[in-house]
Amino acid sequence: MTVPTPHDRCFQPLPVSGFPVPAQWRGTHALLVSAGREWVTLDYPAVVESRNKLKNLFGPRDQWPPDDLTPEMDEADLAWHAREFSSRRSFAYHLLSHDQQQCLGCLYLYPTASRTHDAEAYLWTHIELTSPQATLIEDEVIGWVSQDWPFTSVAWPGRFIPFKQWEESGIPNYYASTRMAGESPDNGS
Numbered sequence: 001m002t003v004p005t006p007h008d009r010c011f012q013p014l015p016v017s018g019f020p021v022p023a024q025w026r027g028t029h030a031l032l033v034s035a036g037r038e039w040v041t042l043d044y045p046a047v048v049e050s051r052n053k054l055k056n057l058f059g060p061r062d063q064w065p066p067d068d069l070t071p072e073m074d075e076a077d078l079a080w081h082a083r084e085f086s087s088r089r090s091f092a093y094h095l096l097s098h099d100q101q102q103c104l105g106c107l108y109l110y111p112t113a114s115r116t117h118d119a120e121a122y123l124w125t126h127i128e129l130t131s132p133q134a135t136l137i138e139d140e141v142i143g144w145v146s147q148d149w150p151f152t153s154v155a156w157p158g159r160f161i162p163f164k165q166w167e168e169s170g171i172p173n174y175y176a177s178t179r180m181a182g183e184s185p186d187n188g189s
Helices: 006-010 037-049 071-086 131-148 163-168 174-181
Strands: 024-026 031-034 091-096 103-110 119-125
Touching: 031 071, 037 071, 037 091, 037 103, 071 091, 103 131, 103 174, 119 131
Parallel strands: none
Antiparallel strands: 024 031, 031 091, 091 103, 103 119
8 A cells, every 4th residue: 555645645746747847047146056966065054054044934833944954964955856856846946146156045846735826936045145135036036937937826935925824724835744754865755
């Protein structure tokens, strides 16, 4: 007997059949590249430096990144994101400087259990960016998702939908329900 995963139970697949998902995208203010282990030397310091800003990114009860995050833990997480990307289940991107020397943040596009949305999106920018810099990058990335992806209704919990409202609807978070539920990046699940 096969035990259904959280993905099988309630998350609708992203509507990307036939859509050529870009491995990278160059905007005016950032270069987006698919998340993967090869970026851990840029991602880890950005996550650690921005840790307080990132707490609750995926919801008020979410504690990612953990206080004891190590480079190895971050690399394992990036491997999970890369596997998700290659299987076309979810898509995570690093936001890099154009010279690829600094991680400016990350974008996550996840399946959703919402009946009124076809995707969930989460976005963070590095704590050291000024508010105007962060806004330029965030607006550009949100515009890219809105205009270039085949979604009809993207939920941005915590950004455009208050977390309280999202939480009251009982919609689980894909990342917390899959990756943080113990799926290992190396076990093929």
